[in-house]
Amino acid sequence: MAIELTRVEEFALITLNRPRALNALSFALIRDLGRALEEVAAGDARALIITGAGPKAFCAGADVKELTGRPMTAHREGAELGQATFAKLDRLPVPSVAVINGYAFGGGLELALACTFRIATRNAKLGLPEIRLGLIPGYGGTQRLPRVIGEARALELIMTGRAVDAEEALRIGLLNRLVDADAVAQGVAFAREFAGHSRPVLRLARDAVTRALDMPLAQGLKAEADLSTLAFQTKDAAEGMAAFMEKRKPHFKDE
Numbered sequence: 001m002a003i004e005l006t007r008v009e010e011f012a013l014i015t016l017n018r019p020r021a022l023n024a025l026s027f028a029l030i031r032d033l034g035r036a037l038e039e040v041a042a043g044d045a046r047a048l049i050i051t052g053a054g055p056k057a058f059c060a061g062a063d064v065k066e067l068t069g070r071p072m073t074a075h076r077e078g079a080e081l082g083q084a085t086f087a088k089l090d091r092l093p094v095p096s097v098a099v100i101n102g103y104a105f106g107g108g109l110e111l112a113l114a115c116t117f118r119i120a121t122r123n124a125k126l127g128l129p130e131i132r133l134g135l136i137p138g139y140g141g142t143q144r145l146p147r148v149i150g151e152a153r154a155l156e157l158i159m160t161g162r163a164v165d166a167e168e169a170l171r172i173g174l175l176n177r178l179v180d181a182d183a184v185a186q187g188v189a190f191a192r193e194f195a196g197h198s199r200p201v202l203r204l205a206r207d208a209v210t211r212a213l214d215m216p217l218a219q220g221l222k223a224e225a226d227l228s229t230l231a232f233q234t235k236d237a238a239e240g241m242a243a244f245m246e247k248r249k250p251h252f253k254d255e
Helices: 028-042 072-091 107-114 129-133 143-148 150-158 166-171 183-195 199-212 217-232 235-245
Strands: 002-006 011-016 047-052 058-061 095-099 101-105 119-123 125-127 177-179
Touching: 002 028, 002 101, 011 028, 011 183, 011 199, 028 072, 047 058, 047 143, 047 183, 058 095, 058 119, 072 107, 095 183, 101 107, 107 143, 119 166, 119 183, 125 166, 143 150, 143 183, 166 177, 177 183, 199 217, 199 235
Parallel strands: 011 047, 047 095, 058 101, 095 119, 101 125, 119 177
Antiparallel strands: 002 011
């Protein structure tokens, strides 16, 4: 299978499994990924971890062989398929972590950008090289990259096609953390830092932050007040405040 969905303790793990093709995104793989994301959304995992099989690549981008000789309508449908699939990461009820082990180019970086967090091994290389093929990113890269690293840096990377190493990616905010060997285990450890909190409250926090990117400050503050008020209505909020007063660890039930 080009997509493997497994479980690591309380976490779902999706592995892109085309190592000989550097885990390139064929259209079949993108469809399988969409179905796997739907399964994760319907399950009880505390978080999702996404990685690539093999030591060389998280995902080297689109399968270019599939992109040649196609009519305009097919190109449009392909872009919409990739965008719709990656948007399912935005709508997941749990946070997602891209564990980037090697190359993350083109659609591979766009997949990682759709995740809540990104961590990478020190040999990682990241970039959107589409401009070198006479193309531009089509799976969300032009929209998510500036939201993560800012407009000026995003324009530089997109318009030059330049790749960045892991150290630079961390410095410009493209990555949350660098990890060493056994990257998936490091991804699990990273996910544990937030996975013990209330699932519904984590989602409210994520929604509040993402709304800040799409509306003026005054509207964003109103949205924050609305979502904060919703958080107070959860049983987990009552438990968290009681645990604080009683000087004990809270026991959240995702309610």
